[in-house]
Amino acid sequence: MQVLTQRIDSADVGRGRCLAVVPRGGDRVACFFPSSFPENAITNVPGFAVDSITSIGGGLMVQGDAARDAGGRRLPLAGDPVALPETAPQLELFAGLNSALALRQVESPETVRDWLQWHATHHGLQAALIIDRGAQAAEALAKALMQTPVEGIERVVIVSFDVPLGRADQGPEQHPFNAPDAPGKDRMEPPAPDPERSAFGEMILYELCRALYLDRAAGVMNVDLSDLITDGAPTVFEQTALSPGGLLPLMAKRIYPWGVDSVDGTGFADHVCERFDGSMAHPRWCMIPDRMPDGAVWRMVRIGGAQPAAKGRVYWRAMALRHPTEKISEIVPKTALIEDARLIRTMAANFGREGQRPPVEELNPQAHSGTNRTCIVTTMKNEGPFILEWIAYHRAIGVQDFLVYTNDCTDGTDTMLDLMQDKGLLQHRDNPFKDSGLKPQHAALQAAENEPMIQDADWVICMDVDEFINIHTGDGTLADLYAAVPDANMISLTWRLFGNADVEEFRDDFLLDTYTLCAPQLARKPHQAWGFKTLTRNTGIFKKLGVHRPKGLKPQLVDHINWVNGSGKPMPETDYRNAWRSTVETYGYDLVMLNHYALRSAESFLVKRDRGRVNHVDRDQGLNYWFRMNHNAEEDRSIQRMIPALRAEYDRLLSDPEIAAQHAKCVAAHRAKIDELRATEKYKAFYAEITGDRLRKLSRMLEHFGSNVFMAGPDVIPDEVMNYAGRPDYFFTVPDEEVPG
Structure with a gap:
């Protein structure tokens, strides 16, 4: 096996460097310039008639007839005459051979030898042209290959260059930031630019290698080492x-x-x-x-x-x-x-x-259980008036167990939950987030994983007290849903956002009776519109609970996933690890959806804003939140068929005098907090704005706005846009610069 090393030295030609001048027969030559060379420097000059300029990845191949002089061949450059010696082709090195053109960055001599042997054995490779990115390593590689020749390989030519071959604006290709599948790039510090080691950037070398070495090869395969x-x-x-x-x-x-x-x-x-x-x-x-x-x-x-x-x-x-x-x-x-x-x-x-x-992983016993015991795990803060309806409804559709975490409640929520725990209706825990460094919802889910109620459940879902499972199949129960998709072990429930339905004042009425206006089913914006929560069978396929879906996939068990959307259609594999929202391809409401009453009445929203968000404690639930979540474009009353079952269970729970008394206290506390907030100038002005005609009208137009409008808020919408409310085909957005950083 012959092993050659060659170095191609470029030349400074004034406006940049020229890699090589390759004769093409007669007076014709091809001049090769790297990607940094300015194309406007190329021109016809006495002694060089340009007939083609080919740009390849920013590099230039300029062909034409060039005169000879004492310095070599004239170059087609403006300014003082420049001539360079020819770089003679060596096509005989690869003529008639099955050849490879390969890039080398950091691969060891052992890896190169393995690569050569693989392709010689399995593909009849006979010769290889290796562009070596590390010029100092070329001789060491050649020496190693000569010491252990590869059977079937006749010749290896290792070529290096005197100019960096990487992309000037990128760091080393080996850095995890530049690995295409690397996780957490948004948390990485990009490496400093390093064209010696960055991803290959001088694409012009493919034509240069053709001209110098490979144009008479029997075949050329182009892969890296x-x-x-x-x-x-x-x-x-x-x-x-x-x-x-x-x-x-x-x-x-x-x-x-x-x-x-x-x-x-x-x-x-x-x-x-x-x-x-x-x-x-x-x-x-x-x-x-x-x-x-x-x-x-x-x-x-x-x-x-x-x-x-x-x-x-x-x-x-x-x-x-x-x-x-x-x-x-x-x-x-x-x-x-x-x-x-x-x-x-x-x-x-x-x-x-x-x-x-x-390592080998096994499914949990519940993966093969014939039962469907279902548990909801949730977090709450000052949700007292809304607990009873939520619990009653989900008990009515077939949820058996509730695990509730709370923190910093002042409206009687804790007392109500303790009371319901004493009566065997649920389990109540203090949220351990304060000393954990975690957000409240994440801390609760982490703690929940050790709870027997979760470990013994057949199905688990993490959801909030403003979310209601709305089952469209059968009689509207979980039993009907599970029967409709008997092989599923994950069922994603896509949100349908319900607005305030122009309700301003808080009343102790059923949400399901009061709020019937919502977003269209096809609602791609705002980003939150198609979030989902996931009913998950306790299979052990995932390591931990997640807000929207379980997290920490055990990939050894991926073939056991049978994840469907709300229409019973399979979710794609690309969603298995991280997806938390539906897309045009994956949303579906035929069997089930999740009614999301994020706002309720305008008065109740004052309390929600004052309370803060459970999972995003650092984000204000102000005007922009109201604007993007207040969808009143269409009406959906499908959940109301369950109101008789809800009423029966609600009345049964309320027949307990202690529960009834505590519910009344929670309602009174909520009313008192509303009155307190409305007495302040800040909340008085805020209440007037969210109940005003402008935002009321906008709540019926949200499907016509782009993402940037929702990120920037309603103030970026010109008044004249309000006149388009009756037009189904209009669309409005704002440029990125109008979105706060």
Whole structure:
């Protein structure tokens, strides 16, 4: 096996650098300039007639007839005459050989050798042109390869350049910030720009390598040294030769280790996992050079001007080789990783060892339970007047257990819940958030995971006292819902936002009787409109409770997920880990929805604003919140068929004199707080604004506003927009600069 190292030195030509001048026969040459070179410096000059300028990723290939002089060939540059020596092509090095064009950044000599051996064994690779990003390492790589030649490989040429080949504005590609699947990028500090080690940016080198080395190769496959084209007949070169145009598209499946013992020891063998929700990415190609059409241009992800085959081939991209780390969770959420039997088998057979595998996980016994005992876990603060209706309703539809966490209540909420606990109706706990560093809702859910009521439940949902499960199937009970989707173990209930229905004063009446105006079913904005909560069977597929859905997926159990939306349709795998809101593709109300009465009356909203939010304690529930949550565009009375069952259970609970007395005290406290707030100038003015004609009219127009309007608030809406209320086709938004930071 012959191993050569070559260095291509650029030249300063005044306005920038020229990478090479390559003769094309006769007087014709191709001049190659990196991405930093200004195109406006290229021009016809005496001694150079430009006939084409091709921009490739910002770099330039300029072709034309160039005169010879003592300094070499004239360049097509404005200003003083400039000439450079030719860089002679070496096409004979790869002529007639199945060849690879590959980039190297940090891959070790051992990895390079494994890569060569894989492609020689499985695809008949005979030669490789390696663009080495670390020029100092080229000689060491060559020495290592010569010491252990690879069977089947005739020649390896390692080329380095004297200019940085990375993107000037990016940090090292190896940094987790630049790993495409890395979690938590919004909390990372981006690395400082480092063009020596950043992602490859000089795309012009693909055409330069063609001109200098590869244009007479039998075939050229374009993948990096972290990439393995999948094995199996035919080889990639045979498959390319069989394709109509001699061009085969390649697409990557990113693969990962479950864990590694050390960064230095990481190899292909460790990569036995893939993302269960992953998609194909990183297009590359394999092609037959002499079958490319005239004018075809080599680029990283495609051959410009050539038609690829309709069906391509997969390659594996070994991500811990591109982004070395001892902590795999830095470059991919481990909740997304599943082992792949083919990877386990193939890597061990080809690289001599088996990588770490994920631990085995088992389903909880409740996963196979024949019962449907359902528990709601919730958090409350000063919700006294609304507890009884909420509990009665959900008992009426089939909820058996309630676990309620409270904090800092002043309206009798705690007393009511303690009383109901004493009577066996629910369990009440103090919220432990104060010393935990967590938000109240998150602290409550963390504590709830250790409660027998949660552990013994068949189904669990986290929801609030202003949310009501509205079942559309059967007789409106949970039993009917579970029967409609018997195989489901997760059911997402998409919100339908109910406004205040122009109700200003608080009265001790059923919410379900009073508030019937709501958002349209197709309500993509505001962002909160399609939030969902999830009934989850206690399967053990997830590690912990979550506000909108369970969190901490155990990916080993992902195949057991049967998650449906409110119409009983399957949720996509891409939603399994983090989704908390529905989309146009995933919303559905046919079987069930979640009526969300976020505002209630205008007077009650004063108390809610004063109280603050349970899960977002640092966010003011002011005018903007009222505006984006007050939807009065349509009417929906579907939940009212359950009012007789609600009334029966409510009256039964209220027949207990202690419960009745405490409910009355909560109502009185709520009324007193309203009166107290309305007596202040701040809340008097706020109340007048939210009950005014302008916001009342806007509450029927929200479907016509863009996201920025909801983030900026109602004050950005011009008065003339109010005249469009009767037009179904209008749309209004504001530019980003009008949205507060």
